[in-house]
Amino acid sequence: xxxxxxxxxxxxxxxxxxxxxxxxxxxxxxxxxxxxxxxxxxxxxxxxxxxxxxxxxxxxxxxxxxxxxxxxxxxxxxxxxxxxxxxxxxxxxxxxxxxxxxxxxxxxxxxxxxxxxxxxxxxxxxxxxxxxxxxxxxxxxxxxxxxxxxxxxxxxxxxxxxxxxxxxxxxxxxxxxxxxxxxxxxxxxxxxxxxxxxxxxxxxxxxxxxxxxxxxxxxxxxxxxxxxxxxxxxxxxxxxxxxxxxxxxxxxxxxxxxxxxxxxxxxxxxxxxxxxxxxxxxxxxxxxxxxxxxxxxxxxxxxxxxxxxxxxxxxxxxxxxxxxxxxxxxxxxxxxxxxxxxxxxxxxxxxxxxxxxxxxxxxxxxxxxxxxxxxxxxxxxxxxxxxxxxxxxxxxxxxxxxxxxxxxxxxxxxxxxxxxxxxxxxxxxxxxxxxxxxxxxxxxxxxxxxxxxxxxxxxxxxxxxxxxxxxxxxxxxxxxxxxxxxxxxxxxxxxxxxxxx
Numbered sequence: 293x294x295x296x297x298x299x300x301x302x303x304x305x306x307x308x309x310x311x312x313x314x315x316x317x318x319x320x321x322x323x324x325x326x327x328x329x330x331x332x333x334x335x336x337x338x339x340x341x342x343x344x345x346x347x348x349x350x351x352x353x354x355x356x357x358x359x360x361x362x363x364x365x366x367x368x369x370x371x372x373x374x375x376x377x378x379x380x381x382x383x384x385x386x387x388x389x390x391x392x393x394x395x396x397x398x399x400x401x402x403x404x405x406x407x408x409x410x411x412x413x414x415x416x417x418x419x420x421x422x423x424x425x426x427x428x429x430x431x432x433x434x435x436x437x438x439x440x441x442x443x444x445x446x447x448x449x450x451x452x453x454x455x456x457x458x459x460x461x462x463x464x465x466x467x468x469x470x471x472x473x474x475x476x477x478x479x480x481x482x483x484x485x486x487x488x489x490x491x492x493x494x495x496x497x498x499x500x501x502x503x504x505x506x507x508x509x510x511x512x513x514x515x516x517x518x519x520x521x522x523x524x525x526x527x528x529x530x531x532x533x534x535x536x537x538x539x540x541x542x543x544x545x546x547x548x549x550x551x552x553x554x555x556x557x558x559x560x561x562x563x564x565x566x567x568x569x570x571x572x573x574x575x576x577x578x579x580x581x582x583x584x585x586x587x588x589x590x591x592x593x594x595x596x597x598x599x600x601x602x603x604x605x606x607x608x609x610x611x612x613x614x615x616x617x618x619x620x621x622x623x624x625x626x627x628x629x630x631x632x633x634x635x636x637x638x639x640x641x642x643x644x645x646x647x648x649x650x651x652x653x654x655x656x657x658x659x660x661x662x663x664x665x666x667x668x669x670x671x672x673x674x675x676x677x678x679x680x681x682x683x684x685x686x687x688x689x690x691x692x693x694x695x696x697x698x699x700x701x702x703x704x705x706x707x708x709x710x711x712x713x714x715x716x717x718x719x720x721x722x723x724x725x726x727x728x729x730x731x732x733x734x735x736x737x738x739x740x741x742x743x744x745x746x747x748x749x750x751x752x753x754x755x756x757x758x759x760x761x762x763x764x765x766x767x768x769x770x771x772x773x774x775x776x777x778x779x780x781x782x783x784x785x786x787x788x789x790x791x792x793x
């Protein structure tokens with residue numbers, strides 16, 4: 293994931309650029325040539341030059357009322373950049389001033405190669421306190437709300453209380469000297485080391501949040517928006533996500549970067565040649581706008597770009613797979629929009645094709661049936677069944693009281709001794725008007741009329757009950773055996789029933 297958001301170059305220093313600062317909306321730079329330059333950033337030209345230090349200038353810090361600079365001459369100078377004059381000079385260090393930081397109350401902190409940290413009051417031009425920080429030369433200093441972080445040639449970062457000037461903790465993890473510090477959020481600090489790593493520390497719990505690894509020694513770092521930009525001795529400038537710690541892009545330069553400063557929509561980088569390069573970090577993801585437009589979710593552009601920055605994704609083709617669910621969760625879409633985006637990510641249409649309309653079987657004039665279709669395209673077989681007893685009871689209850697003429701004939705009472713001789717067709721189903729099938733249309737069987745002959749009534753009974761003549765006669769014989777006064781009317785059957793009881 294490499295890109296080249298290079299905008300232009302600022303040329304004016306004759307030696308290496310050591311420090312950069314944004315002072316009241318103008319970019320200022322310090323160099324080994326002993327000068328400070330104020331730049332017209334858009335015109336890419338030098339606006340004002342400040343002279344006063346007797347040697348290289350190593351540090352810059354923007355205050356409310358002035359621009360502070362520290363140099364190898366062990367002095368700190370306060371500049372009125374608009375007029376181009378030095379208002380005050382703070383003396384107290386015995387060796388080169390290597391770092392400057394603005395305190396919580398707009399005071400000034402400085403670190404030096406003389407192993408001390410000094411607290412200054414710029415208004416009174418006096419030193420408020422002095423701290424002997426370590427046994428080696430200090431290289432960088434950073435203000436963190438009510439705390440102070442210092443770095444040195446040792447591989448440790450120390451935290452101090454600004455109010456009491458006492459040590460709070462040590463951050464241990466680097467294996468070589470720390471060369472630069474930067475505030476990353478309210479309770480986080482970043483440190484660049486010669487061991488090839490940049491660590492982001494959680495100051496409250498004193499642990500490493502992210503370790504950003506480089507192929508060679510890291511030289512500097514700065515926070516640009518939601519990204520940490522780092523310089524390396526391999527001539528590369530890398531942008532990292534503060535949230536995930538992943539590298540979002542790598543920019544190649546002609547020389548190792550010696551200083552970084554956020555400015556405008558990007559940042560500026562200083563080099564050993566004296567040139568200052570301008571960079572923009574306008575993030576773009578290939579295919580993202582087209583994806584959300586096709587999925588009809590235009591409001592999800594900003595959260596989608598934010599997620600892509602954190603994950604270091606520059607092409608939507610990298611999203612499907614294990615990151616797809618995280619991407620969809622970050623968009624916070626409604627279920628329907630989420631489904632459309634997921635389908636577009638898989639290369640499908642955002643809206644699935646509609647299914648063909650199905651004909652409801654209940655709209656056809658057909659009796660209850662079981663349809664058995666064949667998968668090989670053969671004609672389906674339709675078999676009809678008469679309604680069960682429970683269905684008949686339900687239909688009769690739904691229709692109200694049944695007339696006496698239309699009532700179903702009662703089931704014959706069969707003695708247990710005769711049950712084995714009966715067949716399934718011998719029992720009379722409770723069906724008054726069975727259905728007959730003619731070309732798939734349900735029709736009613738003809739009913740017996742008053743005045744029909746006995747043979748006609750018998751024929752109607754057989755048609756209505758679906759029984760043969762033999763089955764009908766046997767059913768009538770069972771019915772005639774029932775006696776109104778006794779149980780069966782047959783003495784032998786009564787004795788059999790009584791003995792069993």
